[in-house]
Amino acid sequence: MRLVLCLADKREWKVDDFTSLGQHGINLRRSHLVCIACGGKAFFRMSGRKGMPSFGARHVAGCKVLNPGWSAFRYLQ
Numbered sequence: 001m002r003l004v005l006c007l008a009d010k011r012e013w014k015v016d017d018f019t020s021l022g023q024h025g026i027n028l029r030r031s032h033l034v035c036i037a038c039g040g041k042a043f044f045r046m047s048g049r050k051g052m053p054s055f056g057a058r059h060v061a062g063c064k065v066l067n068p069g070w071s072a073f074r075y076l077q
């Protein structure tokens with residue numbers, strides 16, 4: 001995923017912006033992340049797919065992010 005919602009500051013974060021917060025800013029927020037579509041618990045990985053920072057989430061069934069027909073959200077997967 002490329003975008004998550006942080007409940008601590010009520011902001012949507014792109015993975016690049018989130019990474020640039022640095023260790024302290026990341027640690028303040030990383031336990032407050034949820035999927036922007038379903039509200040499922042999300043998390044941040046410094047080395048995800050391809051060794052790049054990324055977000056992941058435990059989506060609820062039927063989450064729009066997981067629906068391939070939802071083209072606007074396709075880039076978030």
Ligand SMILES: [Zn+2]
Nearest residue numbers: 035038059063
């Ligand atoms: Zn979701």
